[in-house]
Amino acid sequence: MTNLKPVDVAIIGGGWTGLAMANELAGRTSQSVLVLERGIPRKTADYALDMDELDYAIRLRMMQNIADETITHRHSARATAVPVRQYGSFLPGSGVGGAGEHWNGASWRFLPELFTLRSHLNQKHGAAKLPADLAVQDWGVTYGDLEPHYWHAEQMLGVSGKAGNLKGKTVAGGNPFEAPRQNEYPLPPLKDAYLSTLFAEGAKKLGYHPYPQPAANLSETYRNPDGITRAACSYCGYCERFGCMVGAKAQPSNTLMPLLARRKNFELRTGAWVRRIVHRDGHATGVEYVDARGEEFFQPAGVVVVATFTLNNTRLLYLSKIGTPYDPASGKGALGRNLTHQTDGTTPIFFDKPLNSFMGTGALSMRISDFDGDRALNGSEGLLRMGMLGTNSFGNRPIASFDALPRGSVKRNWGSEWKAAALKWRDRNAGIYLSGEHLSYRQNFMDLDPAYKDKYGDPLLRFTLDWTEHEHRQRAFANQIARKIAPAMGATVDDTQPPRGKYNAINYQSTHIQGGAIMGDKPDSSVVNRYLQHWDVPNVWVIGASAFPQNPSHNPTLTVLALTYWAADAIVNRYLKHPEALA
Amino acid sequence: MTHRMKRREFLTIPAAAIGGTLLYTLGGEAFRLQAQGNKQDGNIQVPLRFFTAEEARVVSAACARIFPSDSNGPGATEAAVVIYIDRQLAGPYGRDKYRYTKGPFIESLPEHGYQGKENPREIYRAGVQALGNFAALSLADQDAKLVSIEQSSFFRLLRTHTIEGMFADPMHGGNAGLIGWQLIGFPGPQMSYRNEIDKHFGQPFRPKPASLQQIMRRTGQPWEDEKT
Known part of the structure; x- marks a missing residue:
């Protein structure tokens, strides 16, 4: 193992979180900042040739190679976990920019009550009435703490959208139920796809309040406050699972890397696979990593920021023996607890007209929030929380979109009869999509797998995760609403009912995996404090959706960025002046 | 390691069957064969990388x-789907370079997907062998045979790959002459x-389809084509 020259700050992971933190620290202080990214370098020019569905969207060129490392999964602590051998219900990215390169661009603020959800539910229902296995917690931060950081992130990305609540005043065209904003969005909304207009018309007929999803895909050419200018979106339809060839979708490679490349106190090292955070007596001394050629290094650092995806944030703490592992039997220990995904579900709908659905962009969606949170629940549904509904116009590509048929319309899924039906419906199908809050439960958690290893022989992360009755009810409730909206938008629905099956580790859902290193205001029930600083090792900061105590129904990226800026403020303004525990 | 000497195998396709042109890659370069006039007997001989001619x-x-x-x-015949599958199996995908194989x-449960040890090349080799004299059967007998293997890993792969070969960019070997995209009115990138x-x-709204090579002048090897 080679000992390297010390740096002030070592950041593990070169995605949105790691690079945004690096830019704050390297730009605002004279600290030497090193980002260790295990994947490859990426730049906009790499994407000039990427409009290939097979290579990028099916063989998943931009994702972590699952042959090197995966997770294992079991539905309960009584079962034996098996590896997820191929992707997968979520798609972790790799390379500079991480999942921030291949994301869709959905850029949401969370509802204020989500940050104090345990208190909110206790107050609304009484603590004694809540399910015994409910593990929902307050975050330790409030919407008010994060509002300026949300705005910082929205300006950096160039979010296109329409405010519905400006300083408490309802604004037409936006989401009237959103958290109050101090500013209108940096850019007006994207153009509406045909499907968006149909959904909006149908939803309005029923008295709902449709609005365009806030998108980090530029509706117009935009120059952000950092002086970075990017071109407007071309709606080419190669967005999710692809990098943007014109730079219209905000990605770390086109927003943060151009700034960081100019900073003398910043260094990016790719191909650096961190295996351990080294610590002694409650103080981290640096990290151990392996480079692409297999050579081992010790990188000494004054501060270690763990900024990988949810999975590896949690796994690195386990492998480094930092913090107390969660024990689901006793409920004690915090590391690995509160694993959540997202309650999503789609009600297929069918049209008698073509949608030209090959056109679109990553976050081009129409939404209603009339059922978000618990504002529309009256208690008879058996639900604590719901979510948003809407349609997506991401750009349908021919392989993945070929086979959507009304249920029961063919006897078998091959042959002439199937081909005729598939051709008929190919451009005349869509879905009304639910993005629902997935609450945290005591029995859903992460730890290390006893049997399966990664390419270096380190144990894989193990998911213990299954749906509960609450998620089944959320999907059934959303399906009832979708069945009313569909005819109002000129569509038909088949008799498909939402699945009530077990958690499926293979079918793609969303890459919104939360928890494992959650934030909070008590060290016995959270891994990091309200500033994302580790309770036990104060010079370790763990940032990302790993900090979310539960899934908030909305896509996580904007909040991950806001938390990064919030933590960066704490490091720059407080920690570097007095390096100690801040809470 | 022993290297098995392999006789180069060809698939003979009647030119009339593939509607004019066939686009496929060979040895790092894209070749475009005009179906008509390439061979006097009206057949095209496509070199195979994984399958034997019989397979x-x-x-x-x-x-x-x-x-x-x-x-x-x-x-699938006009789109030359079999060439797409041959190329996929010859490359890293066929050898499971992108699957966790420890x-x-x-x-396990269906929710955990395929957990087997066999890679796509092995699944195909065994699956094709089990189909025996399939190509010589009547269409009705062929259908009956496929119905009998509908639940197998082999059939699931074959069906998935058939759709991929119909609609993937032609640089991967299928969708010959953009026939799949023309069929569904997809304009390509x-x-x-x-x-x-x-x-x-x-x-x-149906713009005239174009392949990635046609719009970008992309001439490099597709990622799937690993040098061997």
Whole structure:
């Protein structure tokens, strides 16, 4: 193992979180900042040739190679976990920019009550009435703490959208139920796809309040406050699972890397696979990593920021023996607890007209929030929380979109009869999509797998995760609403009912995996404090959706960025002046 | 390591069957063969990278039952789907370079997907062998045979790959002459719909399809084609 020259700050992971933190620290202080990214370098020019569905969207060129490392999964602590051998219900990215390169661009603020959800539910229902296995917690931060950081992130990305609540005043065209904003969005909304207009018309007929999803895909050419200018979106339809060839979708490679490349106190090292955070007596001394050629290094650092995806944030703490592992039997220990995904579900709908659905962009969606949170629940549904509904116009590509048929319309899924039906419906199908809050439960958690290893022989992360009755009810409730909206938008629905099956580790859902290193205001029930600083090792900061105590129904990226800026403020303004525990 | 000497195998395709042109890659360069006039007997000989000629005939016949050529238009034969599958199996995908393949291998629930040890090349080799003289059977007998293996890993792969071979960019070996995209009215990769996205509501908008090579002049090897 080679000992390297010390740096002030070592950041593990070169995605949105790691690079945004690096830019704050390297730009605002004279600290030497090193980002260790295990994947490859990426730049906009790499994407000039990427409009290939097979290579990028099916063989998943931009994702972590699952042959090197995966997770294992079991539905309960009584079962034996098996590896997820191929992707997968979520798609972790790799390379500079991480999942921030291949994301869709959905850029949401969370509802204020989500940050104090345990208190909110206790107050609304009484603590004694809540399910015994409910593990929902307050975050330790409030919407008010994060509002300026949300705005910082929205300006950096160039979010296109329409405010519905400006300083408490309802604004037409936006989401009237959103958290109050101090500013209108940096850019007006994207153009509406045909499907968006149909959904909006149908939803309005029923008295709902449709609005365009806030998108980090530029509706117009935009120059952000950092002086970075990017071109407007071309709606080419190669967005999710692809990098943007014109730079219209905000990605770390086109927003943060151009700034960081100019900073003398910043260094990016790719191909650096961190295996351990080294610590002694409650103080981290640096990290151990392996480079692409297999050579081992010790990188000494004054501060270690763990900024990988949810999975590896949690796994690195386990492998480094930092913090107390969660024990689901006793409920004690915090590391690995509160694993959540997202309650999503789609009600297929069918049209008698073509949608030209090959056109679109990553976050081009129409939404209603009339059922978000618990504002529309009256208690008879058996639900604590719901979510948003809407349609997506991401750009349908021919392989993945070929086979959507009304249920029961063919006897078998091959042959002439199937081909005729598939051709008929190919451009005349869509879905009304639910993005629902997935609450945290005591029995859903992460730890290390006893049997399966990664390419270096380190144990894989193990998911213990299954749906509960609450998620089944959320999907059934959303399906009832979708069945009313569909005819109002000129569509038909088949008799498909939402699945009530077990958690499926293979079918793609969303890459919104939360928890494992959650934030909070008590060290016995959270891994990091309200500033994302580790309770036990104060010079370790763990940032990302790993900090979310539960899934908030909305896509996580904007909040991950806001938390990064919030933590960066704490490091720059407080920690570097007095390096100690801040809470 | 012993290297098995391999005689180069060819698949002979009647030129008339593939509707004019066949686009495929060989040795790092894209070749475009004009079907007519390439051979005096009207046949095209495509060098195979993984299948034997006999295996290719079986796979081709099976794909043609999954995605038939019929009154609704061309199918797997015209798109040269078998060439797509041959290329996929010859490359890193066929050898499971993108799947977690460490043991122990335990059969689990359907929610955990395929947990087997065999890679796609092995699944095909065994699956094709089990189909025996498939290519010589009547269409009705071929269908009956496929029905009998519908639940197998082999059939699931074959069906998935048939759809991929119909609609993937032709640089991967299928979708010959963009026949799959023409069939469904997909225009292929286009640089911009900025002036189109909010028009054509309720009307079919069907720009003329173009391949990635045609629009980008991409001539490099596709990622799937690993040098061997």
